[in-house]
Amino acid sequence: MFAKSIRYEYLATAIEIIASASIGFLLASIVLIVLGYDPIEAYAVLFRSALEDSHYVMARASFILLTGLAFSIPALAGLFNIGAEGQMYVGGLFALLATLYVPNPLVGILAGILGGVAYSAIAGLLRSYRNVNEVISTIMLNWISYYVVMYLILTRFANPMIPHMSRPVPELARLGDVGGVPVIFIISVAVAIIMYVVIYYTKIGYTIRACGLNVKAAQYAGIDPKKPTVLSVLIGGGMAGLAGALNVIGFTYAIDVLLSSMHGMGFDGIGVALLGRNHPIGIIFSAIFFSALIVGSHGLQMEMGIIRELADATIGIIIVALAIPYAYRMLVSYFRIRRMRVE
Amino acid sequence: MAELSTIADLIFIAFGAMVPITLAALGEIITERAGVVNIGLEGIMLISSLTAAIATYYTDNPYLGLLAGIATGLLIGFVHALISVKLKGNQIVSGIGINIFAYGIVVVALVYIWGNYGQSAPLSSIPRVGVGTYAVSPIFILTILLGIGLYFFLFRTTAGLKLRACGEDPRSAEAMGVKVELVRIIATTVGAAFSGLAGAYMSVDYIGQFTKEITSGRGFIALANVVFSNWNPLFALVGGFIFGFSDAVARYLEIILMMPGLSYLFKTIPYLTTLVIVGIFFKRARMPRALGKPYIKE
Numbered sequence: 303m304f305a306k307s308i309r310y311e312y313l314a315t316a317i318e319i320i321a322s323a324s325i326g327f328l329l330a331s332i333v334l335i336v337l338g339y340d341p342i343e344a345y346a347v348l349f350r351s352a353l354e355d356s357h358y359v360m361a362r363a364s365f366i367l368l369t370g371l372a373f374s375i376p377a378l379a380g381l382f383n384i385g386a387e388g389q390m391y392v393g394g395l396f397a398l399l400a401t402l403y404v405p406n407p408l409v410g411i412l413a414g415i416l417g418g419v420a421y422s423a424i425a426g427l428l429r430s431y432r433n434v435n436e437v438i439s440t441i442m443l444n445w446i447s448y449y450v451v452m453y454l455i456l457t458r459f460a461n462p463m464i465p466h467m468s469r470p471v472p473e474l475a476r477l478g479d480v481g482g483v484p485v486i487f488i489i490s491v492a493v494a495i496i497m498y499v500v501i502y503y504t505k506i507g508y509t510i511r512a513c514g515l516n517v518k519a520a521q522y523a524g525i526d527p528k529k530p531t532v533l534s535v536l537i538g539g540g541m542a543g544l545a546g547a548l549n550v551i552g553f554t555y556a557i558d559v560l561l562s563s564m565h566g567m568g569f570d571g572i573g574v575a576l577l578g579r580n581h582p583i584g585i586i587f588s589a590i591f592f593s594a595l596i597v598g599s600h601g602l603q604m605e606m607g608i609i610r611e612l613a614d615a616t617i618g619i620i621i622v623a624l625a626i627p628y629a630y631r632m633l634v635s636y637f638r639i640r641r642m643r644v645e
Numbered sequence: 646m647a648e649l650s651t652i653a654d655l656i657f658i659a660f661g662a663m664v665p666i667t668l669a670a671l672g673e674i675i676t677e678r679a680g681v682v683n684i685g686l687e688g689i690m691l692i693s694s695l696t697a698a699i700a701t702y703y704t705d706n707p708y709l710g711l712l713a714g715i716a717t718g719l720l721i722g723f724v725h726a727l728i729s730v731k732l733k734g735n736q737i738v739s740g741i742g743i744n745i746f747a748y749g750i751v752v753v754a755l756v757y758i759w760g761n762y763g764q765s766a767p768l769s770s771i772p773r774v775g776v777g778t779y780a781v782s783p784i785f786i787l788t789i790l791l792g793i794g795l796y797f798f799l800f801r802t803t804a805g806l807k808l809r810a811c812g813e814d815p816r817s818a819e820a821m822g823v824k825v826e827l828v829r830i831i832a833t834t835v836g837a838a839f840s841g842l843a844g845a846y847m848s849v850d851y852i853g854q855f856t857k858e859i860t861s862g863r864g865f866i867a868l869a870n871v872v873f874s875n876w877n878p879l880f881a882l883v884g885g886f887i888f889g890f891s892d893a894v895a896r897y898l899e900i901i902l903m904m905p906g907l908s909y910l911f912k913t914i915p916y917l918t919t920l921v922i923v924g925i926f927f928k929r930a931r932m933p934r935a936l937g938k939p940y941i942k943e
Binding site for chain 2: 333337382384428432433434435437438439441442443444445446449450452453456457566569572573576609611612613614615616617618619620621622623624625626
């Protein structure tokens with residue numbers, strides 16, 4: 303009975319994910335037809351160019367995997383952390399500054415995590431002690447960090463040779479490749495696996511999930527919901543900060559004035575987390591999928607002239623579609639419970 | 646622009662800046678009072694701003710642009726309503742999806758229509774009413790009237806009472822004979838139309854052009870305004886003015902100080918103000934009891 307219900311869970315999840323992705327691609331196809339392109343040809347070019355540039359797919363997947371975790375861990379506690387974007391900027395800035403003084407990648411990584419944690423703490427504390435909805439506070443914090451980091455790069459840490467870039471990360475602090483695979487990809491996959499263990503096999507993870515499933519029940523079981531709630535936001539912030547750090551010390555080796563190498567990846571992470579159903583292992587695969595979609599859309603723009611932002615719009619549709627299957631699940635489980643009662 | 650240094654000028658800039666934040670908040674008050682959350686305001690404003698720009702660009706009539714914006718709001722609001730009410734979907738996830746979809750689709754449209762990644766061609770805009778620099782948009786007057794009208798509708802009419810009942814206690818409302826699902830669908834659709842008008846105002850009135858970052862978080866500031874107002878349309882007018890004023894101060898400082906680096910810091914003022922205000926007022930806020938919870942009939 304138990305094994306059967308678990309198998310059913312997996313099947314229902316698989317159906318949800320495939321159905322949502324299909325709706326996304328279907329609507330994107332309609333847009334393509336309206337604009338006068340052949341969608342089949344477009345998708346062929348998309349996936350071919352993603353395969354051809356698998357190194358970039360892996361690098362990009364690293365960042366959105368981590369911003370995906372930044373969304374999903376608070377989400378498991380019942381919070382919507384939309385602030386990965388800003389937490390990532392701060393993490394990237396901290397990593398850059400730290401490595402400028404101490405040229406060591408580990409120092410950069412730790413500084414990035416610290417920056418993300420510290421910045422997410424503002425939203426976490428506002429939520430716990432002032433009852434401020436985290437969606438609103440994190441969006442405001444995103445914009446604040448966007449402009450403040452821009453200001454600092456432009457006025458304090460600009461590269462005298464290349465004025466639109468920050469001073470570069472010292473050679474000693476940079477992360478490169480191991481056997482053709484970016485080190486940052488290995489790190490982020492490892493972090494996802496660690497998070498899987500933390501969430502599903504430790505007491506901290508258990509209390510986080512308990513608060514997300516039912517705050518009242520968790521309270522009756524003796525859990526003070528404040529602690530796991532704040533903690534989940536801090537862990538999420540750390541993940542986003544790490545994404546920023548890896549971006550700076552493992553990929554671009556500097557921060558440009560418009561933050562364009564990081565811009566939007568916090569929001570992509572939301573899609574990654576939702577498609578991965580907030581499960582750390584699922585997120586590894588959905589990050590690779592979305593990364594392939596985004597990298598492939600660059601190739602699509604170069605070869606067929608299709609604007610690559612169409613990929614972003616497609617991700618949006620997939621997310622809207624992902625909101626619905628809860629209904630489907632509720633319906634099915636409702637009938638199953640009724641049937642069990644009858645039996 | 647020469648007399649920017651007076652408080653009166655700042656107030657009139659604030660009158661212009663408060664419109665989108667207030668309109669979107671008023672619409673969201675209708676939606677949330679009926680028990681549905683729509684955090685896709687930002688995306689709805691952005692897409693409506695674009696469709697208003699497209700309609701104005703091809704017809705040269707900004708009023709048709711406003712209608713196009715409202716229609717866009719109605720359409721997206723209806724989709725969100727179906728997902729939230731009929732399909733019992735996750736309202737927050739749907740709202741996030743709307744926002745991300747908007748960021749992508751507006752760039753696609755910009756490039757195909759104007760061949761530009763950032764902005765549209767300049768658009769003809771709605772004439773102001775008033776004297777010299779002391780002029781306001783007719784949409785500003787409409788916003789104030791809508792705020793007052795909405796207050797009377799929600800708190801002084803039977804229809805308003807029924808709508809609020811759907812957000813407070815849908816089961817009792819249903820027992821009273823209110824069609825909860827229908828009310829919620831209408832409230833969500835109409836509420837989104839306010840965001841549609843807000844977006845249209847930005848491109849065909851306030852700015853006179855569409856840019857891909859035209860909304861810059863205003864949809865979320867509007868959400869903050871909803872909570873600040875305690876779901877009361879009259880306080881939403883006040884909140885809108887406070888947020889609009891902080892926006893005006895930021896732009897004023899940018900213009901008079903003319904320091905390119907520092908202007909980035911001034912841009913943070915409206916967001917900082919929002920954060921401080923929500924930090925002060927959220928503790929007292931009391932939201933509709935059934936907000937965000939799908940209503941499932943027995």
